[in-house]
Amino acid sequence: MSQMQNVERQLREMILGLEIGPGERLTERWIESRFGASRTPVRAALLRLETEGLIARDGRGWTVAPINLAELGQIAVYREAVEVAAVRLTAALEDRGGIELIAAMLDSCDAETPREEWHRVGLDFHIELARLSGNEFLFRAVRDAMTRLSRARWLEVRDEKALGRAWAEHYAILAAVRSGDAEQAAQLLSAHIAGSRDRLVTSLHDDRRGLRARGFAVVAA
Template identity: 40%
Template sequence: MVASQTEEAYRELRSRILALRLRPGESLSERRLEGLLGVSRTPIRAALERLAQEGLVRREGRGYRVAPLDLDELAEAFRLRAVLEATAVRWAAARRLQEAPEAQALLKRVEEAVDLEAELALATEFHLALARLAENRFLVEALSRLLPQIYRARFVEALSPEGRAQAYREHQRILELVLQGEGEEAARLVTAHLERAYLRLRESLERSYRGLLALGAEVRP
């Protein structure tokens, strides 16, 4: 029972943090979270410890708070992400795969997503599915820990329908290149794709900086 409540509390808190419904820098008291989630302190405490391991919350004295958005950390995260994903597609292409059912199905779901939160979550899962094609669990684990640091910042990005369509086409092309065994071209495209994503996100964060501060969010330039 406690294990299932811990998982439920973890998933709900993680979802709220990633979607910025819990603001960067916001204090997370166990008493408040009891009322918010409807579970006792034991599963809440376990969920917070798990989120702390992921870097989404930080210990502060006897309590926790949501980790701030740090623009320098975001830049570091994107640099590492580009290295990991470029390596992943090179290794995946070398396997000469005929198909990639999980990644292909996720692309279809991205295309059919009806709201931004669902689309972002599915696009993130697509990148992980692409990495899994490399068949290296350490690479996938590293990327799994890194992506949440980037994901929540995406909610301040005003991405146009044209920009979202371009991102989708690039996802399609990267997967095509992997299945064609074109590892170097796939690596080049995924690196360029992530560079563009980072620049758009950085610009959006800088434009939204004062507004985020006004909402009580902690953002570090």
């Protein structure tokens, strides 16, 4: 594994894991010393992470992208467009066996599963469902959108009931895809994304003071 990919991966994990808070300033020299690489791979990593939307230019420098509530709403609309298109393709496939792997993924989460894992599987559900469509562009769009949503979803205050409801919706979507009912899968997925967006934005909006108290930059809708 090259240094370039190493720095990119580690820095991404630190940002997604909120070890570096939204809005925090980044300097190439700090990253350089932090990961023991020189500025060349550091700059490559920064350029890549910029296109992922995880970091942004701040004048001449770099900052970790803030949590932007308006952006979350726009991403939800974008997600709906691409995820629904993907799930329609998937439901129309002759071989839809791949969804059983996704169902198994959901099954792997139980009461003893750590929250971190629920979070990851909740993202991967949508990503893998899009991958099944076979359309590389829809897949990448979903993956990138979920990456951007990742931190916000982690900060979301979720209760057990909300998580159970989300999982039930996931299973319902899978069932529709399994039976080849593209229309129902599309409708269930649309509703799921809209509900997910509402819960997310509400949660972050209500908790925005707490987030700011933790030093996280939160941009209002």
